[in-house]
């Protein structure tokens with residue numbers, strides 16, 4: 001029996017932290033996968049800008065546009081009945097004026113039907129997070145490894161390993177929480193540092209490569225399914241091998257088409273004998 005069938009809210013997520021009940025987050029980028037992920041009981045579906053790499057074939061998340069995010073958000077929000085759908089704001093969609101950032105976040109809510117947005121960055125985003133939350137747009141923060149800055153970070157590397165960087169993670173997390181964020185993703189940071197951030201702030205931390213001390217976990221769906229995902233960071237656990245299952249099934253289909261094993265009689269429709277006779281010009285008069 002499902003313990004929670006009501007739609008999940010940001011308030012519910014904050015309650016989970018107090019009750020020490022971990023939050024399960026997973027990405028989904030389209031209607032069928034979102035439907036399955038929602039039915040399986042995930043609390044939050046993230047329409048991550050990782051979709052640029054996972055389903056659009058880009059080398060990073062940098063080329064992903066507002067239109068890309070809207071297109072996928074629409075499909076996912078049509079499918080999600082229970083999970084809270086959070087949509088990533090793409091590269092540079094929140095670095096112009098505050099007004100432009102509010103407009104872009106508003107589009108993800110009004111057109112994409114997102115319940116919340118996620119932004120990469122720390123204390124420097126506090127004014128924007130305040131503006132968005134005041135406008136009724138719930139914000140999830142994202143610190144540590146921020147993939148939109150990959151070209152500045154020099155690769156997808158663990159962040160917050162030295163004292164200075166770890167201290168900055170703490171102040172960034174606190175600044176985001178103070179500005180009104182309802183949760184924060186901690187990506188690729190040492191478990192001990194993630195634990196300290198989690199203990200110090202009042203809002204839930206959602207870890208990816210940040211250890212078991214976080215208030216929740218997030219992973220990319222295609223990574224845990226081994227679904228044509230070329231990335232296999234250390235923090236991914238594989239729960240299925242969908243890619244090889246699909247390849248096997250498709251190879252069998254191709255083989256059966258070539259050998260005419262498919263379609264069989266159960267897959268075809270038949271015309272009446274009379275129609276066939278007429279077609280062949282041999283109409284029998286009674």
Ligand SMILES: Nc1nc(=O)c2c([nH]1)NC[C@@H]1CN(c3ccc(C(=O)N[C@@H](CCC(=O)O)C(=O)O)cc3)CN21
Nearest residue numbers: 050053054061147156157158220223229231233234235
């Ligand atoms: N499919 C997919 N899964 C993700 O988790 C993901 C994306 N795409 N795209 C956007 C970002 C990029 N991410 C990544 C990508 C690679 C590593 C990685 O290889 N990390 C090294 C750490 C190296 C180190 O500093 O020690 C690892 O071994 O895990 C981590 C996060 C996470 N996000």
Ligand SMILES: CC(C)C(=O)C(=O)O
Nearest residue numbers: 027048049050185218
């Ligand atoms: C990996 C998660 C946190 C993300 O930002 C994404 O999928 O884009």
Ligand SMILES: [Mg+2]
Nearest residue numbers: 048049050088
């Ligand atoms: Mg992202």
